[in-house]
Amino acid sequence: DGVDRSDVVLGRQGAGRRDRRSRQKQLRRECNVLRLAEVEHGLHVQLLRISTKLTSGRIPKRS
Secondary structure (H helix, E strand, O other): OHHHHHHHHHHHHHHHHHHHHHHHHHHHHHHHHHHHHHHHHHHHHHHHHHHHHHHOOOOOOOO
C-alpha cells in the first residue's frame, strides 16, 4: 500500500511537467529517427548509383 500511495503522490506532483518533457523528448526522438532514415536512404541511393556506375557492364546487378 505504501509504495502505491507514494507513486500516486509523486505522479500528482510532477505530472504536468514530466508529461510535457517526455512528449518533447519523444517528438525529438521521432524527428531524429526520421532525419536519420532520410540521411541513410540518401546515402544508400548514392551508394547504389556509385556501385551501379562502377559495376555496369562488368558484373551483373545483384538485387
